[in-house]
Amino acid sequence: MSNPDELLVGIAALVESGQSNRMSLTVVTGGAVITGRLAPEAVWRERVSEVLKDSEDLGPFAGVFLADRPGGRGQREGRDEAPTYLHFHLARILQGNVGIPETGGMYRVAIEDVGAWTMGDFSYSDH
Secondary structure (H helix, E strand, O other): OOOOOHHHHHHHHHHHHHOOOOOEEEEEEOOEEEEEEEOOHHHHHHHHHHHHHOOOOOHHHHHHHOOOOHHHOOOOOOOOOOOOEEEEEEEEEEEOOEEEEEEEEEEEEEHHHEEEEEEOOOOOOOO
């Protein structure tokens, strides 16, 4: 979307302001369908950092996700500008009847790149 959808920006802003991770959303971006729950950026960054920190090979990258966060709480804290990214956790890329990864992943999607979206997340089945 060259003009980000105001409704989607509004949803992202509510997630950011409420520090909630309950909003389920499915988006189409770059030909991929991503479904899962939105998280505030600060929560998403902390979780990604934790996962990386536990990895022997990727541990040095953990600090990148926390580096530019004022007071260690989040890049957007104290800012009044509209969010430009959606931060998914417990998310899957849907391909056919399979969700990748099965356990859910962490995805960051530019709102301007979302071509379509719907409320809720989609289930998938092996049948």
